[in-house]
Amino acid sequence: MLITDTQRQVRDMARQFADEVIRPAAEALDRDERFPVEIYDQMGALGLFGVGVPEEMGGPGFDTLTYALVMEELSRGYASVADQCGLVELISTLLVRHGTPLQREQWLGSVMRAETRVAYCITEPEAGTDVSGIRTTATRDGSGWRLNGGKIWIHNAPVADVGFVLARTDKEAGHRGMSIFIVDLHAKGVERGPKEHKMGQRASQVGALNFADVMLGEEALLGEEGKGFHMMMSVLDKGRVGIASLAVGIGQAGLEAAVDYAQQRRQFGKAIVEFQGVQWLLADMAKDIEAARLLVQSAAAKIDAGENATKACSIAKCFAGDMAVARTADAVQVFGGSGYIRGFEVERLYRDAKITQIYEGTNQIQRMIIARELLKHGARA
Numbered sequence: 001m002l003i004t005d006t007q008r009q010v011r012d013m014a015r016q017f018a019d020e021v022i023r024p025a026a027e028a029l030d031r032d033e034r035f036p037v038e039i040y041d042q043m044g045a046l047g048l049f050g051v052g053v054p055e056e057m058g059g060p061g062f063d064t065l066t067y068a069l070v071m072e073e074l075s076r077g078y079a080s081v082a083d084q085c086g087l088v089e090l091i092s093t094l095l096v097r098h099g100t101p102l103q104r105e106q107w108l109g110s111v112m113r114a115e116t117r118v119a120y121c122i123t124e125p126e127a128g129t130d131v132s133g134i135r136t137t138a139t140r141d142g143s144g145w146r147l148n149g150g151k152i153w154i155h156n157a158p159v160a161d162v163g164f165v166l167a168r169t170d171k172e173a174g175h176r177g178m179s180i181f182i183v184d185l186h187a188k189g190v191e192r193g194p195k196e197h198k199m200g201q202r203a204s205q206v207g208a209l210n211f212a213d214v215m216l217g218e219e220a221l222l223g224e225e226g227k228g229f230h231m232m233m234s235v236l237d238k239g240r241v242g243i244a245s246l247a248v249g250i251g252q253a254g255l256e257a258a259v260d261y262a263q264q265r266r267q268f269g270k271a272i273v274e275f276q277g278v279q280w281l282l283a284d285m286a287k288d289i290e291a292a293r294l295l296v297q298s299a300a301a302k303i304d305a306g307e308n309a310t311k312a313c314s315i316a317k318c319f320a321g322d323m324a325v326a327r328t329a330d331a332v333q334v335f336g337g338s339g340y341i342r343g344f345e346v347e348r349l350y351r352d353a354k355i356t357q358i359y360e361g362t363n364q365i366q367r368m369i370i371a372r373e374l375l376k377h378g379a380r381a
């Protein structure tokens with residue numbers, strides 16, 4: 001896909017930052033499961049958080065295609081770092097679309113500068129894939145709200161300052177009885193669970209949040225009461241483009257590592273890249289990565305054109321996630337025994353890829369959404 005000069009410049013800046021700062025740090029971050037504050041400070045200064053925030057709200061105002069290009073490059077460096085960019089994009093998109101002027105003023109700038117750490121809080125023990133099953137409640141209390149319940153597997157929970165929490169405000173109204181609240185995570189009644197130790201993307205801090213009679217002011221409500229489910233879902237379309245780009249970045253890093261290694265590693269008196277079996281592995285990797293990249297960019301372009309992009313976003317997320325797992329497995333195969341050893345980049349990439357088939361909606365749910373859209377709008381839409 002053709003990109004504009006501005007998109008190329010932003011992509012190249014993210015690429016350089018990934019090559020010089022992120023990729024060299026990735027192995028240690030994975031090993032130590034460390035939240036890289038110093039990298040996020042630099043990204044905040046470079047404008048790599050809140051990529052889509054309009055200029056009049058203090059952001060760079062880039063389109064979704066530019067966001068996708070940035071996410072791929074950051075993820076080529078290290079997926080956990082890209083995932084932080086994706087999380088800030090979800091939250092800032094919610095604020096841009098639904099925040100009051102006061103809420104935007106209070107949060108957008110500090111979130112984009114990485115001074116305030118955010119969490120997007122949907123998932124609960126009984127409500128992962130089926131978002132309509134959440135049990136966290138916010139009940140009216142005087143002029144404000146009283147929040148009770150708990151969330152699990154929340155990205156940034158161990159370090160976040162503020163959570164955007166989906167809660168039930170009308171028990172009888174199903175998915176139309178949910179609202180989003182902006183919650184100070186240092187407030188009385190908020191408890192954090194322990195940090196989870198994950199298979200991959202180990203620098204991303206994930207854990208539980210519990211809310212026991214947390215008192216919220218009227219101004220904590222984001223957007224319209226009762227519209228929380230729709231608001232969370234509508235930003236997930238863009239979120240899925242972000243995760244798909246992140247998956248492409250993981251695949252691309254695997255391909256680069258595999259091509260380098262195949263040229264250096266010698267067996268039977270020659271570099272293994274001279275064997276057709278290895279060439280076909282590399283060719284299949286390149287083919288599927290490029291296909292995923294084009295699906296991602298096409299979905300991003302649909303969002304930018306204001307079209308219904310739900311099917312395109314789910315196709316991109318599903319294809320790119322499956323591709324990343326399959327093709328990083330190929331990268332491990334090219335490395336042979338070395339690829340199975342901690343410290344080799346491809347071993348980490350394979351672990352980092354797996355969650356892209358699960359988070360932001362499992363790939364089974366993406367297939368369900370694709371099928372529903374086909375039935376709703378027809379096969380040619």
Ligand SMILES: CC(C)(COP(=O)(O)OP(=O)(O)OC[C@H]1O[C@@H](n2cnc3c(N)ncnc32)[C@H](O)[C@@H]1OP(=O)(O)O)[C@@H](O)C(=O)NCCC(=O)NCCSC(=O)CCS(=O)O
Binds near residue numbers: 120132154235236310
């Ligand atoms: C399974 C789901 C797709 C929803 O299925 P349901 O059958 O429960 O709901 P629907 O009938 O399809 O929809 C209800 C309602 O919502 C509207 N809707 C649905 N999708 C969208 C959309 N994309 N944009 C806007 N609005 C949407 C739909 O029109 C209906 O409206 P009415 O009320 O009829 O007017 C869904 O539950 C789903 O996607 N599940 C997966 C959950 C998921 O992705 N979880 C990930 C959480 S976030 C995360 O993983 C990490 C974030 S981070 O980085 O920390």
